[in-house]
Amino acid sequence: MYDVMIIGAGPVGNYLASLLASRLKVFVIEQKGSFGGKACTGIIGAESYEKLGLPKKAVINSFRGARFYSKIQSFEIERKTPQAYLVDRKILEKELAREAIKKGAEYSLETRFMGFKNGRALLQKHGELFEVEAKFYVGADGVSSRVAKEIGARAKGEFLPGFEMEVVGNFERKEFVEVWVNKELNKDFFFWVAPIDEGLARVGTIGKLDSLYAFMKMRMLKESSAVEFKAGSVGIGVRKPWVKGNVALVGDAALQLKPLTAGGIAYGMFCAHGLAYAIKQGNLKLYENICKDIKREIAFGLRARKLFRNLNQEKIEDIFEILGSREAVEVIEQTADFDEHAKTIKALLKHPKLLAKLLKISPTLIRYLL
Numbered sequence: 001m002y003d004v005m006i007i008g009a010g011p012v013g014n015y016l017a018s019l020l021a022s023r024l025k026v027f028v029i030e031q032k033g034s035f036g037g038k039a040c041t042g043i044i045g046a047e048s049y050e051k052l053g054l055p056k057k058a059v060i061n062s063f064r065g066a067r068f069y070s071k072i073q074s075f076e077i078e079r080k081t082p083q084a085y086l087v088d089r090k091i092l093e094k095e096l097a098r099e100a101i102k103k104g105a106e107y108s109l110e111t112r113f114m115g116f117k118n119g120r121a122l123l124q125k126h127g128e129l130f131e132v133e134a135k136f137y138v139g140a141d142g143v144s145s146r147v148a149k150e151i152g153a154r155a156k157g158e159f160l161p162g163f164e165m166e167v168v169g170n171f172e173r174k175e176f177v178e179v180w181v182n183k184e185l186n187k188d189f190f191f192w193v194a195p196i197d198e199g200l201a202r203v204g205t206i207g208k209l210d211s212l213y214a215f216m217k218m219r220m221l222k223e224s225s226a227v228e229f230k231a232g233s234v235g236i237g238v239r240k241p242w243v244k245g246n247v248a249l250v251g252d253a254a255l256q257l258k259p260l261t262a263g264g265i266a267y268g269m270f271c272a273h274g275l276a277y278a279i280k281q282g283n284l285k286l287y288e289n290i291c292k293d294i295k296r297e298i299a300f301g302l303r304a305r306k307l308f309r310n311l312n313q314e315k316i317e318d319i320f321e322i323l324g325s326r327e328a329v330e331v332i333e334q335t336a337d338f339d340e341h342a343k344t345i346k347a348l349l350k351h352p353k354l355l356a357k358l359l360k361i362s363p364t365l366i367r368y369l370l
C-alpha cells in the first residue's frame, strides 16, 4: 500500500511528488508515455520560479518587460531584472519527475486512472485493468479531471479552448512579451507574443482559433511560418470541493489558475505546498485553509475578469489611455507582480487621480472590484 497516489504527471503532479517523496511512499501515474506536450506557453513569474525552487535548466528565455497594445495605442512596462521566465515544459516536467524519483517516488507511465472501486484506484495499462491502494489519492489530472468527477466536485465558470503556435519571425526585443487587447478580434481574451529568441516566438490566445489567425495576420505573422501548433483548454472559475474523504484535487483539476491570464503552473505549485503539508500531517482538511491566499487571488481575478468581459473596445481604449499615462506606468512598474494581479490593480485604484479617471469609465464595475 502506498501513502500517496498522484494521478497525473503534469507540472503540478510532478512537483507535488518531489515535495513528498523523501518522507512518504509515493506512486505517480500518467496516461501519456512521456512528459510535456500540452498546449502551454510556459510563462512563469520569476519571483515564483525562485520561491518554488524550480530548475533553471528549463528556462529558455527571460522577460523584463511587457508592451501592451490595444487597437490604436500602446504602452510599455519595463524593469531592469527578469520578471518572468519562459520555460520548456518537457524539460520542467522531466526534471521534477527525475527529482521525485531520486527521492524514492515510483512512476508508471501509459497508465490511466479509470475510477475508484472499493477505496482503491482502478487503473489501466496497455489494455490491462488493475487496482492500487493508497492512504491518500491526489487528482493532478488537469482541467477535465476524472478524479474531480469521481468525487462529485462541481465547477462553476468558463471552459474555453486555447491555442498556441511557435512562429518564425522577427522578434528583436526578445526580453519583452507583447500583450494585445482587441475585442473586435477576440472578445474573450487577449493575444500574446512571447519570444523564445530573436527569430522564434510563442503566439497564442484563449478563445476561437479563427481569432488567432486574424491576429497573426494583423501582427504580420504567417500561419505558414509556424513550426508548432498546440490546442488545449482552460477552466476559469471555481471547482468545489478540493477535498473529499482521502481524495484531494490540485492544479488545473481544482481550477487553481489566474483568471486574468489563465496561467496555472505557479498557483498549482503553491497549492501543492499546502497539500503536501496537509498530507504530511495526515489531515487533508488543513489543505484549503493553507491555500486561502491563492483562493483570495482567484476570487479577485474572477471579479477582474468579469469586468474585462463587460468592456467593449471603446472602453478598452479609454483604459489604455489611463494605464499608458506616466502616473499609471510608475504605479505598475513599482507594484507589478506577475502572479499577484490584485496588488497592482489595488495600487492603481488607490491612486486618487487614476481612480477618478477609472470611475468615469465604469463606476459600478470599479466599485465592484474595490
Ligand SMILES: Cc1cc2nc3c(=O)[nH]c(=O)nc-3n(C[C@H](O)[C@H](O)[C@H](O)COP(=O)(O)OP(=O)(O)OC[C@H]3O[C@@H](n4cnc5c(N)ncnc54)[C@H](O)[C@@H]3O)c2cc1C
Pocket: 007, 008, 009, 010, 011, 012, 013, 029, 030, 031, 032, 038, 039, 040, 041, 042, 043, 044, 111, 112, 113, 114, 140, 141, 142, 143, 145, 146, 161, 162, 163, 164, 204, 205, 231, 232, 233, 234, 250, 251, 252, 253, 257, 262, 263, 264, 265, 266, 268
Ligand atoms: C494555450 C494555453 C497557454 C497556457 N500558457 C500558460 C503559461 O504561459 N503559464 C502558465 O502558468 N500556464 C499556462 N497555461 C495553463 C497551464 O497549461 C496549466 O495551468 C498547467 O498545465 C496545469 O498543470 P497541471 O499539472 O495541473 O495539469 P496538466 O498540465 O493538465 O497535467 C495533467 C496531467 O494528468 C494527466 N492525466 C489526465 N487524466 C489522466 C488520467 N485519467 N489518468 C492518468 N493521467 C491523467 C495528463 O496526461 C497530464 O499529463 C496555458 C494553457 C493553455 C491552454
